[in-house]
Amino acid sequence: MGFWGKIIGSTIGFAMGGPFGAMLGASLGHAADEGALRGALPGGANIAAMLGSRETVFAVSVVVLSSKLAKCDGPVKRAEIDAFKTQFRIPPESMRDVGELFDRARDSSEGFESYAQRLGESFAGEPGMLEDVLTALFRVAAADGPVNRAEMEFLGAVHARLGLEPAAWERARGGRPRPDALPPRGEEGSDPYVTLGLSRTASDETVRAAWRQLMRDHHPDSLTARGMSAELVSRATGKVAEINAAWDRIKRERGL
Known part of the structure; x- marks a missing residue:
């Protein structure tokens, strides 16, 4: 039995929060239900691509990358497994399948690069989600x-293959939240540019593009399609209202 199996009953936390954190668990659960985690190695990146499911690509990739990272500087330690289970919300019923894939990835001689590359390509339009993965x-x-x-070199290679900007690396390294992931605040006294993750010198086109991207990331219909819970969809509704309020204030200020 692998190291994971010895501690499979330990408590699962949820550190990432928000809709991106929830998708980690939803994707892992979906892939486990479909049996996609059981034969993912070797050649998991190609198998995931042939299945044509972004959920499977996501689930396989985050497990393999976490396992390879934990192994890159020596034997995997319990603290690293606990951190993986805390960062990535794994449904209890999927724990065994995820654990088996984690152990296979740890023991496999296959590289991690193709998984990071495939993940970056599959979610190129959702850089916030990819940054959350790097932070985790x-x-x-x-x-x-x-x-x-060794770990820093591994993470640098992942960052490059995810196609993230340098600022995302600095935020992930420092454990700082993305601008669009800041906690909601009331409209009074809040800075609408901070809400949209922009400076006040941003052009009209940049502001409009940021608003549209945030709406795509947080819209309840989009989250529902990803399998988010009703509670998270409800929270996203509040976030959408905040984003729209910020956009409306900027439009009024700029006369757009």
């Missing part, structure tokens, strides 16, 4: 002590 991987790396050189 940093937390896994730091679970057993300061991030070392």
Whole structure:
């Protein structure tokens, strides 16, 4: 029995929060239900692509990347597994399938690069989600002590293949939230540019593009299609209202 199996009953936390964090668990559960996790290695990236499911690509990739990261600087430690289980919300009924894939990835000689590349390509239009993955991987790396050189090189390679901007690397490394993931605040006294993750010098076109992207990321219909719970969809409704309020204020200020 693998190391994972020895601690399979330990408590599962939920650190990432929000709709992106929820999708991690939903995707893992979906892929496990479909049996896609059981034969994912070797050649998992290609198998996921042939299935044509972004959920499967996501689920397989985050498990494999987490396992390979934990192994890159020596034997996998319990703290790293606990951190993985905390960062990625795994449904209890999917725990065994996920654990088996984690152990197979740990023991496989296959590289991690193709998984990061496939993940970046599949979710190129959702950089916020990819940044959340990178942030979670940093937390896994730091679970057993300061991030070392081997882990930093691994994370740098993942960052490059996810196609994220340099600012995303700095936020993930420092554990800082994305601008669009800041907690909702009331309209009074809040800065609408902060809500949209922009500076006041941003052009009209940039502001409009940021608003549209945030609406795509947080719209309840989109989250429902991804399998989000009713509670998370309800929370997203509040976020959408905040985004629209910020956009309306900026339009009024600029006379758009």
